[in-house]
Amino acid sequence: MSSATYKTFAIAGLGLVGRPILDALLARNASVVVLTRSPKEDTLPTGGKFATIDFNDVSGIAKVLEEHHVDVLISTVGSEALGQQQMNLADASKQAGVKLFVPSEFGVPTVGRKDGIFGYKTNLIEHLRKIGVPSFCVFNGCFTEGILDLVGYESNKEFNVIGEGTAPISFTAVSDVAGYVAHVLTTQPPKKLENGVVRLEGDRASLADIAAFFKIDVNHVSKITGTMGPTYTFLQHLLDTGAGSAGWDPLSDSEGPEKAGSGNALWEGHQWKRIVDVVKV
Known part of the structure; x- marks a missing residue:
């Protein structure tokens, strides 16, 4: 990995896409810590490590991120945590000086949507911009x-x-999404990813x-x-x-100028x- 790329990562959530992203990052010899309420060491692959956190304790999360010198926080939390708990991860990232926040998107485009759980996702991006933490959103349609x-x-x-x-x-296949995330985060210069949106399509x-x-x-x-x-x-x-x-623009209810699959080129x-x-x- 080039010295101009991100080096250390934290992942919140080890579900459908979180675990494959962890495996893909470890395969690239990245330093990764998994943020969790209750560590299960026997489930962690070689090279990874757990850190116990309280998702409602912003200062505590920030301390963990600082201890592990985290450059990028990747959130893959489920729908039940998309509101305040993901906001807490964002605020902790700000306190700890995290350089990039990858929100729990990994689905259909949500830019500007305010309905249902999509509203939580839009509110998070707006909050990240407000507090000055760069984001990187991945839209891949359906798995x-x-x-x-x-x-x-x-x-x-x-x-x-x-x-x-x-x-x-x-x-888009889960393994492709996970591999893509690991690839771009460890090969692309930060300036190319900060506040970026990529649209994948397998x-x-x-x-x-x-x-x-x-x-x-x-x-x-x-x-x-x-x-x-x-x-x-x-x-x-x-x-x-x-x-x-993945190229849909929710604000205009039509295909947007950024086509589905346009982000594939980075891999x-x-x-x-x-x-x-x-x-x-």
């Missing part, structure tokens, strides 16, 4: 691995689609296109059932408007996974 869950495939072996299902959606298709490719019937429904049904119902309604494209030569590479039915 390719979640396609079958999104359409409730396991319930009836059909693509259960709300609306027409013809709107184009950006799909593949592009509508739900109807995917069903046709796999020769699965489309079952038009009013809602998705199951434990996560309300979440997938909300998401499908959103995707049906076109907002599933030169990488072969992005297609839907057929990931989804097996």
Whole structure:
């Protein structure tokens, strides 16, 4: 890694994308500390380390960040922590002199949106700008691995689609998102990333296109059932408007000037996974 790049990282959240980002950073010999309420040392890969924090204690978090000389804080916290707790991570980053904050985005574009959990994300970016902590946002559309869950495939072996299902959606594999984050944070000069937004796309298709490719019937429904049904119902309604494209501009409700996949270029030569590479039915 060049001396002009970031050296030390903290990750808050080890879920769907947090753990792969940790693995990808460690594979690049980066120094990484995982911020957690309750460390489980046996789950940590070689080279990583845990630091116990209270997500409601800004000064305590800042002390940990200072002790580990953290350059970049990567937040991959879940929806329950997108409000005050992620704000606390931002304020602690300011106190500790963190150079870059990567917020918990990793989904459809949220720039300027104020509805639901998207409002938390917009408020965080506005707060980071106000306190002078540079941010770096990654929009990748939907995770390719979640396609079958999104359409409730396991319930009836059909693509259960709300609306027409013809709107184009950006799909990016989790491993590609994680590898990309690790790559750009350890190879790109800070000035190229500060207050930046990248739009990734591994593949592009509508739900109807995917069903046709796999020769699965489309079952038009009013809602998705199951434990996560309300979440997938909300998401499908959103995707049906076109907002599933990583190039979507929520403020104009249309494709913006920054196209889906425009951010891929920062990982030169990488072969992005297609839907057929990931989804097996």
